[in-house]
Amino acid sequence: MHDFELVKPASVAEAVAALGAEGAQALSGGQTLLPSMKQRLAAPERLVSLGDIAEMKGVCLGDRGLAVGGATPHAVVAREAKAHYPALAWLAGEIGDPSVRARGTIGGSLANNDPAACYPAAALGSGATIVTDRREIAADAFFQGLFTTALEEGEIITSVHFPIPEKAAYMKFAQPASRFALVGVFVAKFADGVRVAITGAGEDGVFRWTEAEAALGADFRPEAVEGLALSAGGMLGDMHGAPAYRANLVKVLTRRAVAAA
Amino acid sequence: MPKDGGIGASTLRREDIRFLTGKGRYTADINLRGQAFACFLRSEVAHGRIRSIDTSAAEEMPGVLAVMTGEDFTEVGGNPTGWLVQSRDGATMKEPKRPVLAHGKVRHVGDAYALVVAETYEQAKDACEAIEADIEELPAIVDMAAAVADTTNRVHDECDDNVVFDWGWIEENRAAVDAAFETAPHVTTLELVNNRLSPNAMEPRASIGDFDSGTGDYKLYTTSQNPHLTRLLISAFVMGIPENKLTVIAPDVGGGFGSKIYHYGEEAAVLAASKRLDRPVKWVCDRSEAFLSDAHGRDHVTKIQLATDMEGNFLAVRTETLANMGAYLSNFATCTPTFLHGTLMAGPYKTPHVYVNVKAVMTNTVPVDAYRGAGRPEATYSLERVIDKAADELGIDPWEIRRKNFIDPDQFPYTTPVGLVYDTGNYHATMDKLRELSDVAGFEARATESAAKGKLRGFGLSTWIEACGIAPSNLVGVLGCRVGLYDAATIRVNATGNISVLVGAHSHGQGHETVFAQLIAEKLGVDAKSVEIVHGDTSKIPFGMGTYGSRSLAVCGSAMMKAADKIIDKGKKIAAHMLEAAEGDIEFNDGSFSVAGTDRQKSFAEIAFSAYVPHNYPLETLEPGLEETAFYDPANFTYPAGAYGCEVEVDPETGGVDIVRFTCADDFGNVINPMIVAGQVHGGVAQGIGQALLEGVVYNEDGQLLTGSYMDYAMPRADDVPNFTVDHSCVTPCTHNPLGAKGCGEAGAIGTPPAVVNAVIDALHRAGHRHITHIDMPLTPSRVWTAMHG
């Protein structure tokens, strides 16, 4: 790891100011950033820690659904979202291992937009709104490809607002080594329709399976997706699963998610 | 009831107190005054010619003390291979040179070609990045078949066809085996891959070189399973440091699984750097480096054929294997696919004709060497898979086909057609035990339950045998081994009666400190707590060949028994004098020397005291002191064996495999500490499950390692394995060592993979996928699903 300066602001405003410096980068749970620094793949000169910013932490129910502070660790979401949004809480509780969940945060996960990460499926599948220090971004506009988001340089996710569906479930099929999602499917049924978000499978990262949404919107039963043909084109392929295998998992897990919702 | 702390007692592991409370002292925990830190620069290409290395910028970096390259080691010798194997045509194998640091060429991703020593680790690492190397990339040789086919592209110029040897075992029998195949009523053929594994010991390698310019002595602290062998290799081959000027210390070592048997270039490099700088030089491998530089295991591509009659009697076995050596020959790379593999190809069966052919192939990959089981898992896997396939083709029950071919209990000693003499065993007994513990009768009901959940249940059977307790030195010498394979122990009884036992076997997780103390406690009738086991330091231990191949108890334990016999003999002489009796009348029982038929006796402690305070002592005929050393060279290998049963549930929609039951019935001979034996089996089975379902090193065609971290290399975790049922109540004691012990360390890793794969194939067959005759390991969900639907 290269040397760096560590800044610990107490407010979002201070953090934004600190991030204005050349070579500065936000540090949240560090579960992604620190390993890449140790491997010398990243070498920020200044880390701006978000861990001490009280206004970015916690889970609370409001009129826009469930608000989760951008620096809220997965373990807290797993615990505190349970009563309000069990599918979201369950997803958070399945991320990594206890130490990863104790440190890793929702803001870090969404900002990173790993194609195999779980939270992007929840955000997109819920139609969440990502709130930053300067604006609000709809999940549909937020995810822009592998490790790419709508965030600008130095922009901080301060909270995420999740509309609460009538029914929802997340099904994760773990990649055997990393136990990230080889494929993860988040299904949410709202009064005005169904959203199906797929992570782990798409060449461009998380995406919505719109055919399934339409079919499930008409008939919210596992059988509804049976007849759908999902092409392997556009699916990721690697040693853990070829595109055709991932396409199969998407369908299987969607069915299972609907059954579990 | 075994005596508390004696043989047969499940004594808790005394070493765990320090391991579990953070008091272990591993190489990385050792910090010497004035130490500097080393960092190695490793090749990013699989194959390349080093045109030039410019170290000038690196030398100017802050804190940098020295930069060394392959040029600095042209004077020292190379790291040798420990075993010279002969080809079928009688030619001695090729032995391409393995330098301390790559010189002229880099041959695999991770091949170290420069070393920086600096005041801190970070400074050394920074300076590594400032080294400018001009490396002309050459086409990578990754696939073994391609390496054999295209001999214009060579890993080593000295190895002109990329084949180190072409070994036939036993070559004279080849014609008879081929003839048996020609007339056989049925031949089953199977082509399979034994996947390459990365050992992943919990503690990565680490070494500290410490040269003392005052005395000219060298000390090497290192993560080794056999410090004396490392000393021998460095002294006799690599650096020429006299053995009496080099101490090798392997303190607590956090697992090895084979990967720490070998001498590695980093060890020689830190010694040389320490001498140059006159300061201790420390190197600690990080996990990414470990994936790129610890010797890998397995990596065979095999075609096996089994000839039978229509009743399933085995008539002949024939195999052809390509064994990957990687880019350099690691110390025991050549014996693993040959004498530890071909000689086991008879298994526990009375197949009359067996012939094994192995070609050892160089590729631009990390060197491959012995890894838990070493050759025997490969042999067992090939054999137990082809047997299941034959049973299926012939319509014979897998239990039945094995049973009818077993060597029967009254046939021992049994000479196999591949050169081993099994001294004892009872394969029917372990299989019967397995059948009983597996609840075969309840299988159908369990399968129905699985089906109700949408899962396919299958049962897989495997038997295994291994040759361990390596090995009779004269025999291995004839076969090309360059070292002897005895072991040694010194029992030092101190004046106050407590005991230090200095042993050549090294403990790096096995629990020797507990088990060896139990042996001595039982044998000498003393409290186990008064026995201390000392290992891992060449300046303290008489000699030893270390720990691998499940040999510690059978070989080093036997040396301890021999030394203890000498202690008892001397004790009897002292007692005879003190008790004024004839030596022949002295009996030793349970810690006390007594005159036969009387109540006159002296305790062990009294005898020990008298040996060191010899006031009433036969000084004219007997030296004072009570310390004895014994070397033990085994008369034969030991042959533990067993039968394993695995039950799986396959999810037909995802291809996911869940192991729901796993049962082991083993014959390890006499067992000293059942708890530790069970632990060894648990660990071995977990490793076997890892190989069968999860683990596999993957290179792309450019020789880049795709499984270079735990993000892609899947190690088994607690929830990947079921609760195991392990049994070792079937005992046929080894006939030729004083303990009757056979060895248990590798069993799980040997017997498990075929049981798992057989179970998955069985599940798929029961569900109607009869066309699937084989799936290569690891049986990942995607591979299983693709076999079913692809």
Ligand SMILES: Cc1cc2nc3c(=O)[nH]c(=O)nc-3n(C[C@H](O)[C@H](O)[C@H](O)COP(=O)(O)OP(=O)(O)OC[C@H]3O[C@@H](n4cnc5c(N)ncnc54)[C@H](O)[C@@H]3O)c2cc1C
């Ligand atoms: C062993 C292990 C297993 C894991 N398993 C899973 C899994 O199963 N599923 C899964 O989804 N994830 C998994 N993860 C990833 C984990 O969820 C991380 O928490 C997440 O990827 C990053 O979150 P973080 O808070 O640690 O971010 P950091 O590592 O601190 O930062 C990551 C990136 O996001 C930026 N960033 C951080 N916070 C913000 C913010 N509020 N606003 C803007 N930018 C920000 C940083 O600058 C950096 O670029 C795993 C990680 C590990 C180490």
